[in-house]
Amino acid sequence: MEVSITVNGVVHASDVEPRTLLVHYVRENLGLTGTNVGCDTSSCGACTLHLNGEAVKSCTVLAVQADGQQVATIESLAVDGVLHPMQQAFMENHGLQCGYCTPGMVMASIGLLNENPNPTETEVRYGLEGNLCRCTGYHNIVKSVLAAAAAATANSTTSSTHEGASA
Amino acid sequence: MTVTDERPAGVIGTSMLRREDPALLTGESKFTNDINIPGALYLAVLRSPYAHANIVSVDTSAASALPGVIAAYSGAQLQDLWAAPMPCAWPVTADMKNPPHFPVAIDKVCYCGDGVAVVLATDDRIAHDALELIDVQYEPLEAVIDLEDALSDRVVIHPDAGTNRSYTWDLKCEGHEGIVDEAFAAATHHVKERYIQQRLLPMFMEPRACASVPQPFGGDVTLYSSTQIPHILKVMSALTLGIPEQHVRVIAPSVGGGFGGKLNVYAEELLCLALSRKHKVPVRWNEERSENSMSTTHGRGQIQDIELAADENGKLTAIRVRILGDMGAYLQLVTPGVPILGAFLYAGVYDIPVAYDFSCTSVFTTMTPTDAYRGAGRPEATYAIERAMDALAASVGVDPMEIRRRNFIQKEQFPYTAFSGLTYDSGDHQLAADKAAEMVGYDALRERQKAQNVAGSTKRLGIGVSSYFEMCGLAPSRVLASLNYSAGGWEAATVRILATNKVQVITGATPHGQGHETSWSMIVADKLGVAPEDVDVLHSDTAISPLGLDTYGSRSLVVGGVAIDMACDRVIDKARKIAAHQLEAAPEDIDFVGGVFSVKGSPDRSTPLAAVAFAAFTAHDLPEGVEPNLEAHVTYDPPNFSWPFGTHICVVEVDTETGSVDLQQYVAVDDCGNQINPLIVNGQVHGGVVQGVAQALFEVAAFDENGNLLNGSLAEYMVPAACDVPPVTTGHTITPSPTNALGVKGIGEAGTIGAAPCVINAIVDALSDLGVTNITMPASPMTVWKAINAAGSPTAATSAATPNSTSTESTESTESTEEGASA
Numbered sequence: 007m008e009v010s011i012t013v014n015g016v017v018h019a020s021d022v023e024p025r026t027l028l029v030h031y032v033r034e035n036l037g038l039t040g041t042n043v044g045c046d047t048s049s050c051g052a053c054t055l056h057l058n059g060e061a062v063k064s065c066t067v068l069a070v071q072a073d074g075q076q077v078a079t080i081e082s083l084a085v086d087g088v089l090h091p092m093q094q095a096f097m098e099n100h101g102l103q104c105g106y107c108t109p110g111m112v113m114a115s116i117g118l119l120n121e122n123p124n125p126t127e128t129e130v131r132y133g134l135e136g137n138l139c140r141c142t143g144y145h146n147i148v149k150s151v152l153a154a155a156a157a158a159t160a161n162s163t164t165s166s167t168h169e170g171a172s173a
Numbered sequence: 174m175t176v177t178d179e180r181p182a183g184v185i186g187t188s189m190l191r192r193e194d195p196a197l198l199t200g201e202s203k204f205t206n207d208i209n210i211p212g213a214l215y216l217a218v219l220r221s222p223y224a225h226a227n228i229v230s231v232d233t234s235a236a237s238a239l240p241g242v243i244a245a246y247s248g249a250q251l252q253d254l255w256a257a258p259m260p261c262a263w264p265v266t267a268d269m270k271n272p273p274h275f276p277v278a279i280d281k282v283c284y285c286g287d288g289v290a291v292v293l294a295t296d297d298r299i300a301h302d303a304l305e306l307i308d309v310q311y312e313p314l315e316a317v318i319d320l321e322d323a324l325s326d327r328v329v330i331h332p333d334a335g336t337n338r339s340y341t342w343d344l345k346c347e348g349h350e351g352i353v354d355e356a357f358a359a360a361t362h363h364v365k366e367r368y369i370q371q372r373l374l375p376m377f378m379e380p381r382a383c384a385s386v387p388q389p390f391g392g393d394v395t396l397y398s399s400t401q402i403p404h405i406l407k408v409m410s411a412l413t414l415g416i417p418e419q420h421v422r423v424i425a426p427s428v429g430g431g432f433g434g435k436l437n438v439y440a441e442e443l444l445c446l447a448l449s450r451k452h453k454v455p456v457r458w459n460e461e462r463s464e465n466s467m468s469t470t471h472g473r474g475q476i477q478d479i480e481l482a483a484d485e486n487g488k489l490t491a492i493r494v495r496i497l498g499d500m501g502a503y504l505q506l507v508t509p510g511v512p513i514l515g516a517f518l519y520a521g522v523y524d525i526p527v528a529y530d531f532s533c534t535s536v537f538t539t540m541t542p543t544d545a546y547r548g549a550g551r552p553e554a555t556y557a558i559e560r561a562m563d564a565l566a567a568s569v570g571v572d573p574m575e576i577r578r579r580n581f582i583q584k585e586q587f588p589y590t591a592f593s594g595l596t597y598d599s600g601d602h603q604l605a606a607d608k609a610a611e612m613v614g615y616d617a618l619r620e621r622q623k624a625q626n627v628a629g630s631t632k633r634l635g636i637g638v639s640s641y642f643e644m645c646g647l648a649p650s651r652v653l654a655s656l657n658y659s660a661g662g663w664e665a666a667t668v669r670i671l672a673t674n675k676v677q678v679i680t681g682a683t684p685h686g687q688g689h690e691t692s693w694s695m696i697v698a699d700k701l702g703v704a705p706e707d708v709d710v711l712h713s714d715t716a717i718s719p720l721g722l723d724t725y726g727s728r729s730l731v732v733g734g735v736a737i738d739m740a741c742d743r744v745i746d747k748a749r750k751i752a753a754h755q756l757e758a759a760p761e762d763i764d765f766v767g768g769v770f771s772v773k774g775s776p777d778r779s780t781p782l783a784a785v786a787f788a789a790f791t792a793h794d795l796p797e798g799v800e801p802n803l804e805a806h807v808t809y810d811p812p813n814f815s816w817p818f819g820t821h822i823c824v825v826e827v828d829t830e831t832g833s834v835d836l837q838q839y840v841a842v843d844d845c846g847n848q849i850n851p852l853i854v855n856g857q858v859h860g861g862v863v864q865g866v867a868q869a870l871f872e873v874a875a876f877d878e879n880g881n882l883l884n885g886s887l888a889e890y891m892v893p894a895a896c897d898v899p900p901v902t903t904g905h906t907i908t909p910s911p912t913n914a915l916g917v918k919g920i921g922e923a924g925t926i927g928a929a930p931c932v933i934n935a936i937v938d939a940l941s942d943l944g945v946t947n948i949t950m951p952a953s954p955m956t957v958w959k960a961i962n963a964a965g966s967p968t969a970a971t972s973a974a975t976p977n978s979t980s981t982e983s984t985e986s987t988e989s990t991e992e993g994a995s996a
Binding site for chain 2: 025033037038039040041042043044045046047048049050052079080081083084089093096097098100102103104105106107108109112127128130131132134135136137138139140141142143144145146147148
């Protein structure tokens, strides 16, 4: 089937099998391998990316469902070698070890702050319920998200922008 | 040439951010299945739906006819590809039964997931579609999932072995025969407990993947694999396939966690290698998660019977341990050695000079093979002794902290020669325990508990303590030899200073999330007086790092990192000769501080390392007998294991009406000696603790009576999410290791080792007033609720914790013997 999907700001016209999942589309058709696959039951969240600005597990979306939509993957976040504030927060707080869940975790965390810019620790823990990590015990992931939220709040009071919460 | 003495005094001990992170955070890192390999065929494996069956026939003709399918093979058709069965590197006894195990089964299958046929196709989806067209006729046999049933040989799984018993391995105090029996005869307190170590799934987040790229005209083959052990894999695959070892190159790209589950030589790696050479094209395989649950090794799987003898004060006088170990269907790389790694630790942190009697019998079952999983034998041992110490405390009538205090090996006893002949190099257990108690507010918690756990209370507070000794840093080669392990325990390192004073480090340790690049660069930076960013760390490719024994058993820093430190010393020694030549002084009169060589007593007569490096490169004017370039290679064999230790304390609230456990607080005090990077140390503890908590509360690989794994997907297997676990408060005491120059000890597995007994001790503590003396892991609400109700019922003379009704061990006794039985 013919689809036209805007991925990281570039329009891609592709011919895909109807059964192609969005995650396989970005990985295999576009070579954007930062989005990972960790399970086959939509449980782990490693494939989380943004569809029209909202964090979704891209193994639950068919490529054809994304026809005409806007997709953002982990590859779109850092600009000119500068990490996105959420990526920076993960780095500064050791929110990753092996890094396999990390792209999904970062995309989910940005989605979380988009919906709730000032979450409590508990809200972060429940907000990331759909993303599994086996290395960190989540301690530093939660810390990273709270730090990114705090940085975005501090930033918004000075410049009234929401850097930390925009994809 | 600039002098590099302007940077801060040192980076070791600082929480330097990880250099690995930007690539991982941006998606730039390449995991094995991210690598683009033009023309690669996809391998898919048809797996047995039966736990135990004879293979009557395999018909691949329909699969072969599917467009896009290049070939389909039964096990019998692949048999001439193997020079040897799949390797087991640890024949723990001379008479150990090790039935031949091939990548694809031939005559019979011995677990659900055993491979029976394979397909090669141009596309992964076509390969999987083709699997459904393969017709296999089976003659089902009875499954064996109960360890005691396995031991009975009612159904013998491997007829040629004649028995399901693989081995019996003993550790007794030689020259002190009878001392254990005498101690038990004289004991005032005799604790006799049975604990179940349920099977666990490693569940690293990156499923396994591998890709083999042959060079049919060059004779070489390169295997990319999501492995912890590229070096061991290279040797073992060369032997198994009969390929000259120098023709095999193994690369572990970014690896998404391992936890022991990637410490193996797997069928799919061998299949990709063999089929890529046979077909002369690249062959790759990507594991699906539900496939991973069956085809990747499981962890734990033991029945533990432990007995403690103690005098009237609760001072231990003897320990007796009997283990029944679950090997699964076959022996993988180190399967039989896992219980043996725990054999030395059933006395934990306690002073038992000789009276120790350990025996482990391991059996085959018709389930996925077990092997290392974070801690490998040591969490099991620590669980048993720490649970039993709480039982002893109850018997004596003292607080769990007090029973530990009375039995700790004292600080002044180190170095301490244990019953096993091993030397515990250092420790201060009371200090760690005191610190943990202070951090958690132990005395106040006990007061709160007294007020809360009154008659009729349905929200009962429990406080759990566990103190552990870890035996890691695998390992002194001579000790491994005495344990019949087939390899050594050394690690290799190369340090090379380039012409421009930049440094290349080559390590045989293979990181998969531990931050070796960061930590190694910190060691080198301080040692050589260069900036950490000027140090490049190369690893995980046997062509770049030809010597190494990889990463497991909390060995990387204490073996591999120490090797780096030693290689730096050798480079400095060589550079010192060149500097002495430049400064016209004797080498022994040359100091090296902060990257600068100077003449003792004349600091103005100096030359920076950069100038020496350049001189070594140009080789225009070197002293007599000194070769060009600054480079040193070290292979370090540690003289001893590494002995980190600590005390963990946690707080739970148990709802007696629902059986749910709320883990409210977790404090971990760990002593890993000097810390290179506290950020990384704490990260290891956080993750380790949560894996231990997960064993205690959530995880079990559950099988039905036919040997089917019932919870093989991540929708069913309960890997905790962020909302399931509390923050982990870390603290440290620092008792430097006297064994190595860095004073470091391992920290990768400590959290996991301390955590599971800590949590279960807390739950039992919460419910002890109700008569509960044991809870079988995982402490699901149903298990806890049943234990409470059984304890409260008239028939509950003993505890009656019930395991997950579908678990492997569900039919086995989990009753714990009356704790207070005095001799």
